[in-house]
Amino acid sequence: MNEVDIKTISHKKLLNRIYKAEESKFFETASFGFFVYLMTDLVLFASLFAVYAVLEANTVGGPSGQQIFNLNNVLLETLALLISSFTMGLAILSMKKNHRNKVLGYLVISFLLGLVFLLIEMTEFNHLIAIGDSWRRSGFLSGFFVLVGTHGLHIMVGLIWMAIMFYKILKFGLSRVNIRRLTLLSMFWHFLDIVWIFIFTIVYLYGALGR
C-alpha cells in the first residue's frame, strides 16, 4: 500500500484501504500452501500418466482401449465435470458478494454433477471388472485403473469435502474461516477438472483412435 497522509484522507477511506490490503493479502497467503500441494499432486498424476503411457501397448492378449472405451459415456463424464467446475466458480463469485443461499445452491449443483461423474465412472469400472477386464488382466489395464482410479478417488474426496462445506456454511454462514475453506475447495475442484482434460485426451481419445 502506498504512503498516505492521514490528515488528508477521511477516516472511512483509510479503513477501506487497510481492509482491502489486508483482505487481498489474506486470500493470497491463505491459499498459497494449498496451491503448492496441488502442484505436487500434479507431479503424482504426471508419474501415473508416464506409467500409463509406458504400459499402454502391453495388452498381452487382453482388450485394447479401442475395444473397451465407451466414448459417449466419457463425453457425459467430461461435460458433468466441466459444468461442475463452472458452477463451483459461480459459487465463489456468490461468496464474494456474500449471497449465502446462492453459494449453497451452486454447491449442491456442483456436488450432484460430481456425483454423476463418479457414478458413470463406477459403472464403467464395475462393467470392466464384471467381464473379467480388471487391473489383473494386463499392464495396460493396470495403468488405466490406477490413473483413472486415482483421479476418481480425488473426486470422491472433493465430494465429501463439498458435503462438509455445505453443512458448515448452512450452520455458520459465510464466516472468514468458511470463506477460506471454500476458496481452497474451489481450487481443488478446478484442479481435478484440469487433470481430467489430459485423462480425456490421452487415455480415452488416443485410446479410441487405437494409436
Next chain:
Amino acid sequence: MSQIKSYHRFNKLEANFKTYLIGFVLSLFFTLTAWLITVKKAFNQETIIIIISLAAVIQFVIQLLFFLHLGKESRPRYRLLVFSVMLLIVLILVIGSLWIMANLNHNMTIKQMENYMVQQGNGGI
C-alpha cells in the same frame, strides 16, 4: 458498510462472471471439437492426434487462467514460480520415462532377450 464497499472493490481485481463464462465456453468448445473429430474420424490418424493434443494444451492454459487465476496474483509471483518449476519436473518425468522406455524396447526385442537368456544358461522364454 465500508467493509462491503471495499469488498466489492477487491472483487474487481479478481475474477467476475464474464471471465468464468469465457473460460467455460472455450473449454466446452475445445472438448466438443476434440470429441467430435475423434468419433467421426474426420481426418487421418496423425492429424487427429495433433489436433486433439493441441486442443488439450489450449484447454489446459484456458482453465489455468480463467478458473485457477494463475498469474493474477500480486507480486512477487510465487505461484507462477512454483507452477513453472512443477511444469519442468512434470515434463522431465513424462518425456524422460517415455524416452528411456522406448530406448529399452528398441535396444532389446523379445528375440534378443531370448538369445541373451540362452547365452546366460537360463533357457528361453
